[in-house]
Amino acid sequence: MKAAIFDTVGSPLRIAMVPDPAPAPDEVLLRVAACGICGSDLHITEDPAPFGIGGGFVLGHEFAGEVIDTGAEVTGLRTGDRVAVVPMRGCGHCETCRRGDPARCPEMVLIGGGYAQYVTVAARQCHILPDEVALEDGALAEPLSVGLHCVIRSGMKPGDRVAILGAGPIGLLVAFWARRMGASRVVVADIHDHQRERALALGATGFVLSGERLAENLADLCGGAPDIVFECVGKRGLLGAAVNAVRLQGTVVGVGLCIGGDEWDPFVALTKEVSLLFSVFFHQRNEFGVALDALRGGPFAPQALITDRIDLSPVPQIFESLRRRTTQCKVLIKPDLV
Numbered sequence: 001m002k003a004a005i006f007d008t009v010g011s012p013l014r015i016a017m018v019p020d021p022a023p024a025p026d027e028v029l030l031r032v033a034a035c036g037i038c039g040s041d042l043h044i045t046e047d048p049a050p051f052g053i054g055g056g057f058v059l060g061h062e063f064a065g066e067v068i069d070t071g072a073e074v075t076g077l078r079t080g081d082r083v084a085v086v087p088m089r090g091c092g093h094c095e096t097c098r099r100g101d102p103a104r105c106p107e108m109v110l111i112g113g114g115y116a117q118y119v120t121v122a123a124r125q126c127h128i129l130p131d132e133v134a135l136e137d138g139a140l141a142e143p144l145s146v147g148l149h150c151v152i153r154s155g156m157k158p159g160d161r162v163a164i165l166g167a168g169p170i171g172l173l174v175a176f177w178a179r180r181m182g183a184s185r186v187v188v189a190d191i192h193d194h195q196r197e198r199a200l201a202l203g204a205t206g207f208v209l210s211g212e213r214l215a216e217n218l219a220d221l222c223g224g225a226p227d228i229v230f231e232c233v234g235k236r237g238l239l240g241a242a243v244n245a246v247r248l249q250g251t252v253v254g255v256g257l258c259i260g261g262d263e264w265d266p267f268v269a270l271t272k273e274v275s276l277l278f279s280v281f282f283h284q285r286n287e288f289g290v291a292l293d294a295l296r297g298g299p300f301a302p303q304a305l306i307t308d309r310i311d312l313s314p315v316p317q318i319f320e321s322l323r324r325r326t327t328q329c330k331v332l333i334k335p336d337l338v
Contacts, residue, residue, distance in 0.1 A: 001018060001021075002335065003015070003115060003117070004316065005058060006053065006055070006057045006059055007056070009046060012317075013045075013319055014316060015313060015315065021118055022120070023074075024071050025072045025073040025074075026071055026074065027070075027071045028071065028074055028083075028122075028123050029067070029069035029119075029120050030066060030068065030118065030119050030120070030121065032063055032064075032119055033066060033135040033138070033334065034065075034135070034334050035063035035114030035332065035333045036060075036062035036063070036114075036140065036142070036331070036332055037318070037319060038143065039257070041059045043259060050259065058112050058115050059112045060333070061087035061111060061114060062139050063084075063085055063114035063138075064082070064083060064085065064129065064136065064138025065083065066080065074123045077123050082138070083126040083127060083129060084127050084142070084288075085114075085121050085142075086142070086145075087125070088102045088105075088110060088125075088281055089109050090103075090105030092122065094107075099285070100286065103282065115312070116312075116335065117336065127141070132296045132297070133296060136332060137295050137303055138295070140305065141288060143173055143305075144295070145287045145288045146173070146279075146282055147170055147174045147177050148173075148177050148291055149279055149282035150253055151174060151177040153279040156228055159182065160178075160227040161183065161185040161227050161228075162175075162222075162226055162228050162230070163187045163218045163230070165189050165229065165230065165242055166188075166232035166256060167190035167192075167195035167207075168329075169305055169329060169330050170256075172188070172305060173302065176294075176302060180299075180300065186203060186205050186206075187208060187221045187226070189209070190210060191209065192325065195329060198329060202300050202305070206221035210241075214241060214244075215241075218245050225246060225247035226247060228246070228250060228252075229243075229245050229246045229253070230252075231252065231253065231255060232256050236261070237263060239264050243269045243274050244268060246272070248272050249274070250272070251275040252269075252275070305329055305330040306330050306332055307328045308330075308332070311334060311336070311337040
């Protein structure tokens with residue numbers, strides 16, 4: 001099969017032919033219909049050690065596909081099923097796995113494999129798509145679930161004023177869920193304005209450019225200092241910016257993947273009695289299914305996130321361009337696109 005391969009830091013991905021995978025007894029073999037390029041994939045190729053990634057790895061954890069073969073022990077899926085995949089693979093039998101939360105399993109592995117024509121996954125990682133949801137749209141279920149988990153973790157209540165730092169895919173999906181779940185104001189901030197219209201299409205009520213007056217501009221559009229600020233970029237200093245912007249006794253949620261440390265003044269958070277918490281992954285049993293339902297339709301469509309659909313051939317070039325903050329948002333790899 002054809003796949004996009006990671007070799008080493010500083011080298012672009014390369015397209016190569018590799019052996020077709022075969023399912024283990026508890027696995028299924030999928031023909032990949034679509035896989036999203038995630039910002040985490042970019043981080044992994046810049047600093048692979050924390051993720052346990054080495055040369056020859058096939059990236060891609062936001063994917064959906066069709067079952068084309070099943071292992072001997074698989075009973076709940078059959079050939080032809082259309083599925084979206086939960087990329088956290090736990091042991092399957094510990095307490096957290098049994099309650100549908102493999103992200104908290106001590107043996108959890110964040111799988112890849114989606115940048116290829118075929119991939120094997122454990123059957124327990126698969127969710128059958130609703131009939132109304134297009135197969136390629138199933139690739140949005142994973143980032144949708146991440147955004148949903150952020151909003152649930154924040155404790156947001158209907159009527160709350162919400163600000164989001166970062167108009168990347170996760171920031172935009174946090175905006176989507178915050179508005180869907182009843183926030184009165186949802187304001188997105190970014191250093192560029194090319195995602196302004198997309199943010200509004202996904203449910204934001206306002207958009208501001210980041211800068212020296214960020215806190216004041218957010219308060220203006222929120223009708224007062226926001227109750228909750230989500231930091232969805234992962235750059236140094238932005239947790240501090242979120243603390244400065246949030247109201248007294250408000251909540252700041254760290255979402256962005258900041259590797260290598262940060263610099264901010266906790267004294268401000270102390271004097272404002274800010275609640276600081278973090279959000280990662282999602283709950284498979286309770287949140288992934290809700291995300292799939294959101295793909296059926298509604299006043300704001302998550303599909304507005306998609307800007308490009310490409311086959312495997314241009315992946316190395318597109319992947320490198322995404323490091324430079326292009327106008328693209330969610331790029332879907334469709335291995336069999338013709």
